[in-house]
Amino acid sequence: MLSAITGNLLSRKWLPASALLALLWLPALQAKTPADALLIGQVAEPQSLDPQVATAANDSRILVNIYDGLVRNGEGKLDIEPALATSWEIAPDGLTYRFHLRQNVRFQDGTPFNAEAAKFTFQRMLDDKNPWHNTGPFPLSFFFSSIKSIETPDQQTLVFHLSEPFAPLLSNLATPTGLIVSPTAVKKYGKEFGRHPVGTGAFTFSEWQPNQRVVIKANAGYWDGKPAVNNVVFRPITDGNTRVAEMLSGGIDAMVEVPPDTVKLFKEKSNRFRLYETTGPHVWYVMLNTQVPPFNDRRVRQAVNYAINKQSLVDNILQGSASVADGPIPSAFGWAANKAVQPWPYDPQKARQLLKDAGAEGATLTFYVTEGGSGMLDPLPMATAIQADLKAVGLKVNIQSYEWNTYLAKVNAGLDNHTQMAEMAWMTNDPDTLPFLTLRTDAWPKKGGFNSGYYSNPQVDRLLQEARLTTDTATRATLYRQVQQIVHDDAPWIFVANWKQNAVTSTRIAHFALQPNFNLLLNRVTKH
DSSP states (O other): OOOHHHHHHHHSSSSHHHHHHHHHGGGOOOOOOOOOOOEESSSSOOOOOOHHHHHHHHHHHHHHHOOOOOOOEEETTTOOOEEEEEEEEEESOOOOOEEEEOOOOOOSSOOOOOHHHHHHHHHHHHHSSTTGGGGOOTTTTGGGTTTEEEEEEETTTEEEEEEOOOOTHHHHHHHGGGOOOOHHHHHHHHGGGGGSSSSSSSEEEEETTTEEEEEEEOOOOOTTOSSSSSSSEEOOOOOHHHHHHHHHHOOOOOSSSSSHHHHHHHHHHHTTEEEEEEOOOEEEEEEEETSSSSTTTTHHHHOOOOOOSSHHHIIIITTTTTEESSSSSSSSSSSGGGGGGGOOOHHHHHHHHHHHHHHHHEEEEEEEEEEEEOOOHHHHHHHHHHHHHHHHHEEEEEEEEOOOHOOOOOTOOOOTOOOEEEOOOOOOSSSHHHHHHHSGGGSSSSTOOOOOOOOOHHHHHHHHHHHHHHHHHHHHHHHHHHHHHHHHHHHHHHEEEEHHHHHHHHTEEESSSOOOOOOOOOOOOOOO
């Protein structure tokens, strides 16, 4: 295994340490970015800047600076606090939510934010007869599927009537899918609204040059105070090698998702850089196609979990920037975590025995891998190491790699009969989100979800539904712990890692912070 890991490290495209150090010591290479602009190196080109259409954290980092929701997560925490709604009441039966909206707020196109505008955002997603429903698709609209009707008693009051109690509603309203869009702009741009975003947020959209940059400008009339920096430029720099070189040479002010090999380098140069690290609710996994051989047999799914040396992946490839995952509900949700569930141990002998028992020895597997993407944690080196571990127990794995947005389109459509494995990562803000979107029978892709491996367990379906219907936190926790145990044992995924997210900025940047929900809030950031 050590030789395989060494080979993986040597095959990576990162700059050699000597070259990186040269960049650090050559002042002539250090550009100086403009004082009124914050330049951020992102990991991929955005899919869309329509918050109801986008699903990637890469896009969300931009979206949360252009739009506001009714509520939001507080800075540095997952608690819910007011945003466009200043207060709210929940009926004792959990079926009515009444929001009191902030007054004198305008969208960036000058039109007023009010109850009708908020209602428009949700009806566009939820009502397939709405004239603007065709501006979708809206893949996460079932975050709000419990909303039966929406009432606007006056322009400052919005009322949701639910078909059944729904515990994660406020958490879901704080996600990018709950951000409020300008009805006027949606009607003007239609399906192109994602290229011409208009919200009420701290920054106003300026331009999007494909594969070059997205530029947003400070919203002088922002209700929560004008941002300290005038412009933010998001540059898609998909190659980690190039992103690091740009950071070291001064071509960008900040970068997210620092390649593990370079974390120590940035730490040591604290006179030029600030490194930020924080834990969050993230899971990196390999989904298994449970509809087709050999992964329609639970023994084979368990075998590949035994076969992968996850601790070695975390220590040697991810350089300690993650911990080993034990199931679909990240341990960051302490109140819902099941401490009795432990990560699958590394046991190649047990893996070989299970493969023999299932008659799956020597199987050939197709493995979809992305070249890079939000939260994907060195996907090519990780895939190569996983391939080597599976080869060691007699499985032949063929890797097929794709650019991020192409990859998402293929995987989100569901794994076909000739594809057995695919990498994926999710960042969430409620323990309901990931299992509900990716593990329920009703979340199969043809039904509008992200269960691309077609896992199905009626008991899991029932537990997840029950957890949504109760507003009692202790009861919810008990149900999620049961889900964690069942899914761990069923092994529809190879449970690999929980990422400790990171970023680096130059020392010219202050008041920068990572958020537990993996977004970037830039309205307080300063630059000198």
